[in-house]
Amino acid sequence: xxxxxxxxxxxxxxxxxxxxxxxxxxxxxxxxxxxxxxxxxxxxxxxxxxxxxxxxxxxxxxxxxxxxxxxxxxxxxxxxxxxxxxxxxxxxxxxxxxxxxxxxxxxxxxxxxxxxxxxxxxxxxxxxxxxxxxxxxxxxxxxxxxxxxxxxxxxxxxxxxxxxxxxxxxxxxxxxxxxxxxxxxxxxxxxxxxxxxxxxxxxxxxxxxxxxxxxxxxxxxxxxxxxxxxxxxx
Amino acid sequence: xxxxxxxxxxxxxxxxxxxxxxxxxxxxxxxxxxxxxxxxxxxxxxxxxxxxxxxxxxxxxxxxxxxxxxxxxxxxxxxxxxxxxxxxxxxxxxxxxxxxxxxxxxxxxxxxxxxxxxxxxxxxxxxxxxxxxxxxxxxxxxxxxxxxxxxxxxxxxxxxxxxxxxxxxxxxxxxxxxxxxxxxxxxxxxxxxxxxxxxxxxxxxxxxxxxxxxxxxxxxxxxxxxxxxxxxxxxxxxxxxxxx
Numbered sequence: 001x002x003x004x005x006x007x008x009x010x011x012x013x014x015x016x017x018x019x020x021x022x023x024x025x026x027x028x029x030x031x032x033x034x035x036x037x038x039x040x041x042x043x044x045x046x047x048x049x050x051x052x053x054x055x056x057x058x059x060x061x062x063x064x065x066x067x068x069x070x071x072x073x074x075x076x077x078x079x080x081x082x083x084x085x086x087x088x089x090x091x092x093x094x095x096x097x098x099x100x101x102x103x104x105x106x107x108x109x110x111x112x113x114x115x116x117x118x119x120x121x122x123x124x125x126x127x128x129x130x131x132x133x134x135x136x137x138x139x140x141x142x143x144x145x146x147x148x149x150x151x152x153x154x155x156x157x158x159x160x161x162x163x164x165x166x167x168x169x170x171x172x173x174x175x176x177x178x179x180x181x182x183x184x185x186x187x188x189x190x191x192x193x194x195x196x197x198x199x200x201x202x203x204x205x206x207x208x209x210x211x212x213x214x215x216x217x218x219x220x221x222x223x224x225x226x227x228x229x230x231x232x233x234x
Numbered sequence: 235x236x237x238x239x240x241x242x243x244x245x246x247x248x249x250x251x252x253x254x255x256x257x258x259x260x261x262x263x264x265x266x267x268x269x270x271x272x273x274x275x276x277x278x279x280x281x282x283x284x285x286x287x288x289x290x291x292x293x294x295x296x297x298x299x300x301x302x303x304x305x306x307x308x309x310x311x312x313x314x315x316x317x318x319x320x321x322x323x324x325x326x327x328x329x330x331x332x333x334x335x336x337x338x339x340x341x342x343x344x345x346x347x348x349x350x351x352x353x354x355x356x357x358x359x360x361x362x363x364x365x366x367x368x369x370x371x372x373x374x375x376x377x378x379x380x381x382x383x384x385x386x387x388x389x390x391x392x393x394x395x396x397x398x399x400x401x402x403x404x405x406x407x408x409x410x411x412x413x414x415x416x417x418x419x420x421x422x423x424x425x426x427x428x429x430x431x432x433x434x435x436x437x438x439x440x441x442x443x444x445x446x447x448x449x450x451x452x453x454x455x456x457x458x459x460x461x462x463x464x465x466x467x468x469x470x471x472x473x474x475x476x477x478x
Contacts, residue, residue, distance in 0.1 A: 027314045046314065046342045091259075093293070100342045131312025131409070133282075133293040136260030174260035207258070214295045215256050219466050221297060221309050221410055 008212070010205045013141075013154020018213055020129045026105075028130025032122035035156055036112035041122035043130045046100035061101035062089040066119070069108050080116055081106075087170040087180040088123045091134045102132070113157040114142035116168040116182060121206070128214065138179055139206040140170040141199040145187055151195055153202045167195055171203040173210075253300040257282075257292040257308060264290075267303050281316070282308025312409040315340045315439035317382035319375045322396075324404070324437030325384060327367045335363055339373075340406070340439045343381045347371065351385040353393035361398075368399045368443055370435045399435055402445030403452050409440045411463040422462055425474040430455055 007015050014035025023029040026042035033039075049061055066081035068074065073081075088104055104126065106119045117140035124138050143153045144163035152159050160166055165185035172179055178196075187195070251257055252265050268277060268290055279285055282294035283306055292298075296310030315323070317339070325337035325345060335347040347369065352361040363369070371384040386396040415422050416436060426432075432446035432455050442459060446452045458477070462470055 021311070027312075048343055128295045129311055130314065131294055131296075131310045132314070133284075134259035134295075135293070137258055137295075172260070173258060210295075211256055211258060214258070217311065218256065218297045218309070220464055221311070221414065 008205070008209045011209065012202055014156060016209055018125060020125055020213065020217065028126040028128070030122050030125035030129055032118060032125055034114060034118045034154060036110055037114055037118045038109035039115065039118045039122040040107045040109060041119065041126040042105045043102065043126040044105070045102040049099065049101040062092065063101065063103045064088065065103065065105045067105065067107045069111070080119070083116060083180055083182055084119050084123060087120045087138050087140060088127070090179050091127065091136060091138050093133055093135060113155060113160040116140065117142040120170050125213070128210070137173040137207065137210060138170050139173060139203045139210065140168060141202045141206065142166065142168045143195055143199050145191055145195060149191070151198045153198055165195070167199065169196065169199050171200060173207045176200055176203060251298060253298050255298055257298050258295055259293050261292045262289050263292055263298065265298060267300055268306055276304050278305045280305060280307025282310055313440065314342070315409060317341050317345070317373050317375045319373060321373045321438040322370065323373055323439040324368060324370050324435050324441040324443050327363055327365050327369060330365060337369060337384050339384070340441060341382060345382045345384040347384040351387055352397065353387050353391060363398055368404055369397065370399055370437065371396050399443050402443050403456060404441060404443050405456050407440050407442055407460060408463060412436055412438060412440050415459065415462060421471060421474040425477045426455055426458055429477045
């Protein structure tokens, strides 16, 4: 199953590329590229956990594992992992998995800026592929303000380097509330609000992109009764 | 971590959706049929849909389906089995625990199989089931909080076609593939049957058991079933026509 839609209609950022169901072992897997930033995510579970690990509060046993391209996991990777976990964990129904555990593994392939939002989007697509029950989808967008005060949605590496302020923000797809936000740099509150509204606009387009992916693979789901009967008669 | 449940007042009506169209999680399903059936309190929601308040909300990505104007569900991709009452599954016995056998059915929890749940089994006449055996049985699920149970007899105590499967070849497929080939109109199994001599047990949990006289046809049948996963209805029809 391969989906390749360069420059999805209305998307202001770099070209989007996506493939789901790439791995056979995990319950859900996806490969997602925004420009030259490429990430692969796979979802394992829900599976049984040992008694000692059962959570007492109403939270899901959700684990995230972020793997960098080279070397042992750094502190930065650990913080990325926590942010991905925050964004993707909130999607699940907490009560469903009182005794079960879900693991999301994110592998970085290429980092050309905006890896965090790319990883969250890939994680969401892996969850879509696994058919796990979700409250809503999560979409993440990276945007930055450059030295001229212009907002760039989904910037590349060079644009990020000279940016005054960069923001990664994840939204839910029902009311487009913020689930996770991570910013670096300085800007005034007015600029921040503008930046956020641009991200929100882009998030809506990204949701439509996800919908188009679901639509593409849904072709193989069902036998269309009429067509089959007609073809059999031929 | 805050686990907020979105307030119904804040929820935006995204789009109106029809049966046969794509729904995304959190989307309010307000297709004409659903709304009418919901008003009369006659709606039955299947997998992928949830009743939240007086609204029906999707919880999976997929295609909205409808049956008899009352039953609605979402057709989605999936590999992990969610036990449901009355579904026939193929499982592998992993452990003997006193009166029970633990059976791996690819769900989050292993299913329990009591030794009396076989035809003609009594306390003195125990059925012969060993670790590693493949069984075909029906799911009995009382509560989602408990382990599912498996039985190999029907209500009248007959085994019908259930029980331990001897010999053969077991492989795993995705749930959407199994649902697809088990549809009444799917031409795959009838045309495979006319081309090869084989027995098969197809579990709703995505485990398939195939047995035939020689390895060649076993491999051919299993490959044919697996290759049907990514086929569109048209491709599948031509594929089946070539088999005959």
